[in-house]
Amino acid sequence: MSRSTRTADLNLQLRNKTRLFFLLVLTLLASCTSKPEPALPALTFKNTVVSLTFDDGDADNYAVRDILAENNLRATFYIVSGFTGTNGYMTEDQLRDLYNDGNEIGGHTLSHSNVPDLSGADLEREICQDRQNLLAHGFAVNSFAYPYGHYDDESKQMVVDCGYNNARGVSGGPDTIPPVDMYVLNAMPYIVKDTRFPKMTRYVTEVENDGGGWVIFVFHHVCDGCNEYAIKLNVFDQFAKWLGEQQANGLVVKTMSEVANPK
Structure with missing residues (x-):
């Protein structure tokens, strides 16, 4: 070299x-x-209750069963009994699995009718027969949800006459505890396909920061973009784990009947 x-x-x-x-x-x-990243402040809940509700009885809702159980959560499933077991909807056995886990089965009319469009015997059939069908399956049925959140004085009274002790709308939330009107319970805005995990947690924490209340979530489909009113399973899983963890910090998660009519 x-x-x-x-x-x-x-x-x-x-x-x-x-x-x-x-x-x-x-x-x-x-x-x-x-500098090290600052630690997130510990959350403490004193006056906030969360209810998870699922409308219609869609078949993909069954996917949340294990997630709920793993995180010590129970939800309310509002069922259109005339659709049970048909294509795209949960079967009676699936509803029973959810019910036996401690989840609540509620009514959502016989055929998902817009109840203010009905009256008399037709209205009674949609609301009362739906409840009778669910009772015949062996479920305790106390909670009702108005399809589309629509109601009028006659339909509201029919919910009472058919034996329900609470009814949920789809807007105006959060509600108070106790509610002003047990038959028009106010829910948070619909969870839709672009609703993210941080937004759902903010719904809960902001209510607590404002003095507390009843945070009612409304879910429909559980899937990856199959419907405008859908939540991805992994996003629901993340939210459920967060809710489960916050129960140790004082957050209360209950079904609709447990909050509306405490024993």
Whole structure:
């Protein structure tokens, strides 16, 4: 190897060592001057109750069964009994699985009718027959949800006459505890396909920060973009785990009947 080649080699090695030295110095400086990420403040809940509700009895709702159980949560499933067991809807056995886990089965009319459009015997059939069908399956049925959130004085009275002790709308939330009107319970805005995990947690924490109340969530489909009114299973899983953890910090999660009519 020539002398000039050896000199070039030595110079290259020196430059590499110099670069390495400066990289080490910069790394040490950064570690000395950077501040650790601040810890998230511990959450404490004193006056907030959450209810998870699912409308219609869609078949994909069954996917949340294990998630609810794993996180010590119970939800209310509002069932259109005339659709039970048909294509796209849960079967009677699936509803019984949910019920046996401690979840609540509620009514949502016989055929998902817009109840203000009905009156008399037709209205009675939609609301009362729906409840009778669910009772015949062996479920305790006390909670009702108005399809589309629509109601009028006659339909509201029919809910009472058919034996329900509470009824949920789809807007105006959060509600108070106790509610002003047990037959028009106010829910948070619909959960839709672009609703993210942080937004759902904010619904809960903001209610607590405002003095507390009843945070009623309304879910429909559980899937990845199959419907405008859908939540991804992994997003629901993340939210359920968060709710489960917050129960140790005082957050209360109950079914609709447990809150509306405490024993």
